[in-house]
Amino acid sequence: MAPETHDGAAEGGTETRWVELVVALLICAGGVLVMFDSARVGATWGSDGPQAGYFPMLTGTCLLAAGVWIAVATLYRWRKLAGVTFVTGEQMKPVMAMLLPTIAYIVAIRFIGIYLASAIFIGAFMVWKGRYRMPATLSVSLGVPAAMFLLFEIWFLVPLPKGPLERMLGY
Amino acid sequence: MEDIGNLMQGFAVALSWKNLLFMLVGILLGVLIGVLPGLGGANGVAILLPLTFTMPPTSAIIMLSCIYWGALFGGAITSILFNIPGEPWSVATTFDGYPMAQQGRAGEAMTAAFTSSFVGAFVAVLVITFLAPLVARFALKFGPPEYFSVQFLTFCSFIGMSREPPAKTIAAMMLGFALAAVGLDTVTGQLRMTFGHTELLQGFDFLIAVIGLFGLGEILLTMEEGLAFKGTKGKIDAKIVWETWKKLPRYWATSLRSCLIGCWMGITPGGATPASFMSYGMARRMSKQKDTFGKGNIEGVVAPETAAHAAGTSALLPMLTLGIPGSPTAAVLLGGLLIWGLQPGPLLFVEKKEFVWGLIASMYLGNIAGLIIVLTTVPWWAAILRIPFSIIAPVIVVICAVGAYTVHNNMFDVYMMVVFGIAGYFFKKLRYPLAPLVLALVLGDMAETSFRQSMLLSGGSVAIFWSNGLVGTIMTLAVVLLLWPLVSLVIDAMKRRGGGGGPGTAPSTA
Numbered sequence: 001m002a003p004e005t006h007d008g009a010a011e012g013g014t015e016t017r018w019v020e021l022v023v024a025l026l027i028c029a030g031g032v033l034v035m036f037d038s039a040r041v042g043a044t045w046g047s048d049g050p051q052a053g054y055f056p057m058l059t060g061t062c063l064l065a066a067g068v069w070i071a072v073a074t075l076y077r078w079r080k081l082a083g084v085t086f087v088t089g090e091q092m093k094p095v096m097a098m099l100l101p102t103i104a105y106i107v108a109i110r111f112i113g114i115y116l117a118s119a120i121f122i123g124a125f126m127v128w129k130g131r132y133r134m135p136a137t138l139s140v141s142l143g144v145p146a147a148m149f150l151l152f153e154i155w156f157l158v159p160l161p162k163g164p165l166e167r168m169l170g171y
Numbered sequence: 172m173e174d175i176g177n178l179m180q181g182f183a184v185a186l187s188w189k190n191l192l193f194m195l196v197g198i199l200l201g202v203l204i205g206v207l208p209g210l211g212g213a214n215g216v217a218i219l220l221p222l223t224f225t226m227p228p229t230s231a232i233i234m235l236s237c238i239y240w241g242a243l244f245g246g247a248i249t250s251i252l253f254n255i256p257g258e259p260w261s262v263a264t265t266f267d268g269y270p271m272a273q274q275g276r277a278g279e280a281m282t283a284a285f286t287s288s289f290v291g292a293f294v295a296v297l298v299i300t301f302l303a304p305l306v307a308r309f310a311l312k313f314g315p316p317e318y319f320s321v322q323f324l325t326f327c328s329f330i331g332m333s334r335e336p337p338a339k340t341i342a343a344m345m346l347g348f349a350l351a352a353v354g355l356d357t358v359t360g361q362l363r364m365t366f367g368h369t370e371l372l373q374g375f376d377f378l379i380a381v382i383g384l385f386g387l388g389e390i391l392l393t394m395e396e397g398l399a400f401k402g403t404k405g406k407i408d409a410k411i412v413w414e415t416w417k418k419l420p421r422y423w424a425t426s427l428r429s430c431l432i433g434c435w436m437g438i439t440p441g442g443a444t445p446a447s448f449m450s451y452g453m454a455r456r457m458s459k460q461k462d463t464f465g466k467g468n469i470e471g472v473v474a475p476e477t478a479a480h481a482a483g484t485s486a487l488l489p490m491l492t493l494g495i496p497g498s499p500t501a502a503v504l505l506g507g508l509l510i511w512g513l514q515p516g517p518l519l520f521v522e523k524k525e526f527v528w529g530l531i532a533s534m535y536l537g538n539i540a541g542l543i544i545v546l547t548t549v550p551w552w553a554a555i556l557r558i559p560f561s562i563i564a565p566v567i568v569v570i571c572a573v574g575a576y577t578v579h580n581n582m583f584d585v586y587m588m589v590v591f592g593i594a595g596y597f598f599k600k601l602r603y604p605l606a607p608l609v610l611a612l613v614l615g616d617m618a619e620t621s622f623r624q625s626m627l628l629s630g631g632s633v634a635i636f637w638s639n640g641l642v643g644t645i646m647t648l649a650v651v652l653l654l655w656p657l658v659s660l661v662i663d664a665m666k667r668r669g670g671g672g673g674p675g676t677a678p679s680t681a
Contacts, residue, residue, distance in 0.1 A: 020601055037363060095395055097394070106586065106589055159580065160577070
């Protein structure tokens, strides 16, 4: 629940009104996309009832309309919204510090399997952000994937993505 | 009364050792989920849903609904001790709960919260016990136009009652519908909006959306505020519990009012979150000590908690009888029912009596057990939150990734979860409500089917929705709710103009 600040560009942040506008335009684009595809599939009354695109066409139209409304409303209050910050540089840093490693982690799953990737992910966080020493770090970062392994592979019999390490161990 | 007989049989089902164990596990998991930020009620149930595929449906839904109760209870703990609402519906609890904790009355606040929750949930379960079979029988009269009208009413009530701007609610909802439509159209066999990508054949699973939007999105949002759980000590012992219990009956009126608000908001889909805010607002407005609200008035804890639990529990009524979930978590549970091949509606009550009444019986037991468990384990939960965020955050992300993967054993879903997470971050900051999105994603296909069937029946005319008294009433109510924001704007404008008056008129009082 971050409070809206009116410090604006001075803090090096992004202004809310721009983000609002971009998101509204993206929504409009989404609406157009849906309408486009619905038209392709057929959005009118076919020989035996409504065609596949009938309902989505309505959806897409409403989506476009809503997007236009929001965009117009944002432009209407453009000057009033000047200086309202969406997110400051300071706030962005921890968010990125969470997001980018997460993306790296997810990509890594495909290559080295989820257990190893999780171990590295948790371990990295504990060392860099939490500044834990090796013993504590290792016990958690290895412990959690180990628990996961027992829970999923062995107890629930739900296979999770594995990588070369597990293949070497015979799983 | 055959229903009492059914309920007794339900208790027999619920009281098996296996199901009691699942109940216990469910409640503990639920409280844990409610306490940890980033793992919410809807999210947690979504993650654990695939794990229940190997369990018999009755046990599975007992465990899942106990997770739900646990989460309802757990959200209050962090709200009171740390001023961090563990769930959206616990936000209102922070208003007076945290000040109480700061004044050293944490134990009192928590006892009040848990007991109020229990009362709210209990009343709601009573309502369900007696109303559900009635509604189910009533629902037998429902044809496609009636089903669509109820679904339409659901969506309109979101738009009309939402605290967010209607345009954004509509946008979120339409986005949910659009996402629901992606993939194979079962009626015509055509591919919609896949744009040549075979991975999109199955469409977007609502579970992935929920985990991404509510889970990852919430974590990203929490990161913004930098993470430090500076909590107050949570001591709770039998003496404090007893003292508080002696005080609570004084607030019976607030409690009753909140139960009514909660049941209403749960049944007419609104959900626990709006119920808690509305109840807090009403309690403050009707109190003779308005100014003490926000500074540690115990009534400010009783009101939202009772309403939130009543709403959360009664949200299961429309879900079971009509297939209309009254809250995002009920939506996930509904998805679960569909996955297990159980069709909610009147037939469920006839063909799967054991399932339904076992579930309802477990609601009673689950809430009693939940109250006892949560009163006794508060110090543990407080301790968990002292685990630094550098450990908890990555672990939650790992859990979300696993949850997303186990739905369809598909890495693509995990990628989509990240996309939903980023979208969730933006949506929450820009005040695009997420509940309509999830609801539309879950109900989209069903709503579309009812709409198409209605259109087929009527040959393309929209008049079918006003063809008889029942469907006409519902549709009209829906349209009224839809236009409500406009109506209230007009009323406000007229009030302002009327209050301007001429010279010598007294200023109007709000």
